[in-house]
Amino acid sequence: MKKKPATIKEIARKLRISPSTVSRALNDHPSIGLVTTMRVKKMAEELNYEPNQTAIFFKQRKTFTIGVILPSLSEPFFSSAISEIEDVAKDHNYMVLMGQSHDDADRELQILQTFKKHRVDGILISLGKNTEDLSFIELLEESEIPVVFFDCVPNIDQVNKVYSDLSSGMKEAIEAFASIGHRRIALINGPENLLATQERETAYKAALTENNLEYNDKYIVHTDLTEQGNIEATEKLLALPERPSAVISFNDFVTLDVMKYARQKGLVQKKDVYFISYANYPLWKYMENPPMGSIEQYPDKQARKAAEILFENLEAKDPIEPKTVVFESKLVLK
Amino acid sequence: MKKKPATIKEIARKLRISPSTVSRALNDHPSIGLVTTMRVKKMAEELNYEPNQTAIFFKQRKTFTIGVILPSLSEPFFSSAISEIEDVAKDHNYMVLMGQSHDDADRELQILQTFKKHRVDGILISLGKNTEDLSFIELLEESEIPVVFFDCVPNIDQVNKVYSDLSSGMKEAIEAFASIGHRRIALINGPENLLATQERETAYKAALTENNLEYNDKYIVHTDLTEQGNIEATEKLLALPERPSAVISFNDFVTLDVMKYARQKGLVQKKDVYFISYANYPLWKYMENPPMGSIEQYPDKQARKAAEILFENLEAKDPIEPKTVVFESKLVLK
DNA sequence: TTGTAAGCGTTATCAT
DNA sequence: ATGATAACGCTTACAA
Numbered sequence: 172m173k174k175k176p177a178t179i180k181e182i183a184r185k186l187r188i189s190p191s192t193v194s195r196a197l198n199d200h201p202s203i204g205l206v207t208t209m210r211v212k213k214m215a216e217e218l219n220y221e222p223n224q225t226a227i228f229f230k231q232r233k234t235f236t237i238g239v240i241l242p243s244l245s246e247p248f249f250s251s252a253i254s255e256i257e258d259v260a261k262d263h264n265y266m267v268l269m270g271q272s273h274d275d276a277d278r279e280l281q282i283l284q285t286f287k288k289h290r291v292d293g294i295l296i297s298l299g300k301n302t303e304d305l306s307f308i309e310l311l312e313e314s315e316i317p318v319v320f321f322d323c324v325p326n327i328d329q330v331n332k333v334y335s336d337l338s339s340g341m342k343e344a345i346e347a348f349a350s351i352g353h354r355r356i357a358l359i360n361g362p363e364n365l366l367a368t369q370e371r372e373t374a375y376k377a378a379l380t381e382n383n384l385e386y387n388d389k390y391i392v393h394t395d396l397t398e399q400g401n402i403e404a405t406e407k408l409l410a411l412p413e414r415p416s417a418v419i420s421f422n423d424f425v426t427l428d429v430m431k432y433a434r435q436k437g438l439v440q441k442k443d444v445y446f447i448s449y450a451n452y453p454l455w456k457y458m459e460n461p462p463m464g465s466i467e468q469y470p471d472k473q474a475r476k477a478a479e480i481l482f483e484n485l486e487a488k489d490p491i492e493p494k495t496v497v498f499e500s501k502l503v504l505k
Numbered sequence: 506m507k508k509k510p511a512t513i514k515e516i517a518r519k520l521r522i523s524p525s526t527v528s529r530a531l532n533d534h535p536s537i538g539l540v541t542t543m544r545v546k547k548m549a550e551e552l553n554y555e556p557n558q559t560a561i562f563f564k565q566r567k568t569f570t571i572g573v574i575l576p577s578l579s580e581p582f583f584s585s586a587i588s589e590i591e592d593v594a595k596d597h598n599y600m601v602l603m604g605q606s607h608d609d610a611d612r613e614l615q616i617l618q619t620f621k622k623h624r625v626d627g628i629l630i631s632l633g634k635n636t637e638d639l640s641f642i643e644l645l646e647e648s649e650i651p652v653v654f655f656d657c658v659p660n661i662d663q664v665n666k667v668y669s670d671l672s673s674g675m676k677e678a679i680e681a682f683a684s685i686g687h688r689r690i691a692l693i694n695g696p697e698n699l700l701a702t703q704e705r706e707t708a709y710k711a712a713l714t715e716n717n718l719e720y721n722d723k724y725i726v727h728t729d730l731t732e733q734g735n736i737e738a739t740e741k742l743l744a745l746p747e748r749p750s751a752v753i754s755f756n757d758f759v760t761l762d763v764m765k766y767a768r769q770k771g772l773v774q775k776k777d778v779y780f781i782s783y784a785n786y787p788l789w790k791y792m793e794n795p796p797m798g799s800i801e802q803y804p805d806k807q808a809r810k811a812a813e814i815l816f817e818n819l820e821a822k823d824p825i826e827p828k829t830v831v832f833e834s835k836l837v838l839k
Numbered sequence: 840t841t842g843t844a845a846g847c848g849t850t851a852t853c854a855t
Numbered sequence: 856a857t858g859a860t861a862a863c864g865c866t867t868a869c870a871a
Binding site: 178179195198 | 847848849850851
Binding site: 191203204226 | 856859
């Protein structure tokens with residue numbers, strides 16, 4: 172026994188007035204008499220009337236929904252980002268459609284297409300680590316859906332993007348190490364094809380130079396970010412004749428593996444070796460022996476800004492020039 | 506210069522055929538000739554036609570969207586839950602609207618209403634810790650939106666629910682402690698008003714009895730789950746004349762604080778005191794000195810099952826009897 | 840095999 | 856102050 176939700180027509184029929192009057196009354200249109208308005212509202216109440224938003228979405232060509240694509244919510248970085256996004260969306264009376272790419276470019280594209288099908292009003296996206304084909308951006312431009320990239324952003328102009336400048340934190344990290352006497356500072360970097368990897372490398376070299384430290388390519392190793400890869404990278408460093416005394420790694424997860432492995436090899440942290448990494452893991456405070464510091468990238472600030480830019484676009488009458496916002500990363504000592 | 510998306514009408518006009526033929530051709534309706542079908546598809550391609558889903562949603566009274574409400578994505582438990590849900594949804598060609606209650610009953614209700622407004626086809630919800638007013642359930646029943654509760658479920662019949670039986674894990678934990686000689690086993694429980702707290706307490710007492718251990722109410726303390734609360738609870742236990750040698754806590758986050766505090770007080774883990782807690786933190790493997798074990802509740806299994814039940818309901822012709830599925834919690838030693 | 844027309848629920852325009 | 860009508864884009868009886 173399905174009882175369909177009440178409609179404006181029904182209210183109109185019961186009240187023997189026209190649907191348009193009902194519509195206006197419900198929207199407190201000034202031209203409708205107080206009495207009528209009251210009668211309509213009362214009847215709406217009685218019938219448990221709820222406007223059919225799908226009809227409204229359809230008519231208004233707007234869904235009050237934004238789509239968010241990010242690699243994985245299991246990374247604290249992104250779960251904290253999406254929380255901010257949800258809050259901003261809520262303030263604008265929008266809902267959030269969510270999709271995880273799991274760093275899979277195909278899946279990313281598929282989510283994007285589904286978002287488009289669902290006619291989201293705007294899109295926030297943090298690209299997956301393997302996304303290389305950026306042609307979808309043109310597609311989005313054609314369909315005039317505003318897009319803001321954050322965190323992992325495409326290396327092109329004329330798009331909205333919010334990201335973190337990795338070099339400021341790298342500089343602080345190397346300064347911090349240098350100031351307590353380290354001269355052999357290694358970098359455990361990520362997969363070589365990643366922009367994020369290249370940025371770290373550039374920043375690393377620049378910061379060494381600024382601190383009058385010699386660059387030695389033996390001190391840069393790479394990991395594919397798996398546990399196995401992290402361990403292999405560590406082994407390479409440990410095998411060096413002049414072992415590094417300080418290590419900066421791609422992210423906290425890498426450092427966790429590296430620290431564990433180094434511990435097994437009998438190395439004592441903050442004595443034999445010091446660690447700093449790009450932050451994506453907020454629970455160091457519980458560790459008995461945390462690394463020396465983390466380079467923070469402030470996912471919440473990035474995400475909020477990205478969402479705000481998106482809503483500026485959504486609420487603007489005329490197209491807005493693409494914006495780029497960069498937040499400095501910052502070393503935070505533990 | 507806005508170019509509106511192409512519509513079926515446009516294709517029809519250009520091809521000088523009727524919109525219905527176009528519609529049928531696009532949907533591979535068997536009655537339409539192959540030639541026509543081809544011509545239509547070609548033209549659709551040329552015009553970059555994309556069906557306006559909002560119109561389809563409206564007409565079909567379906568949005569192919571499910572809403573998921575959960576307390577907070579920052580808890581690994583829930584981020585892993587929502588990943589499963591997203592995967593199941595994807596298999597059914599559904600999208601996921603996401604809302605975090607942050608354990609705030611008002612916000613929970615508000616999200617629920619927005620979901621209803623957006624006409625989601627179904628809802629998955631893990632109740633917040635403070636939700637006491639369950640009257641919204643009737644509202645949902647009236648609007649005939651299928652709902653499946655998971656993890657934190659209401660204590661009523663005639664609803665779909667999937668949750669974890671806390672007592673099996675508690676039993677295993679106490680057995681594990683008893684088998685290595687512990688006789689003074691404490692419970693650091695959560696806020697007293699929570700169902701989850703009451704369940705733990707009941708299970709704790711039952712398990713003690715089963716293992717011929719004496720129950721002493723001094724060994725149950727409560728925390729409000731803040732760091733401060735966790736520490737105070739620990740202090741109470743440490744102040745006891747006969748200090749417990751083993752501690753089961755409400756969840757891993759509590760244990761993290763407790764372990765840290767105990768360490769500061771000079772207690773050595775797995776010598777002076779042993780820990781087990783309900784799992785919500787998957788990164789113990791990186792710890793130098795993890796607790797003895799965690800009681801797993803398998804968020805992924807719960808969430809998947811809940812989603813599957815939801816889709817059964819969504820795809821069923823006739824109403825389905827409410828289902829209850831219980832997974833046993835399990836002690837996993839580290 | 841294809842076309843015609845009605846309808847989904849709402850709102851905006853134009854009349855009265 | 857209120858009503859009639861059309862329109863949003865699509866699907867689907869029913870007709871031809």
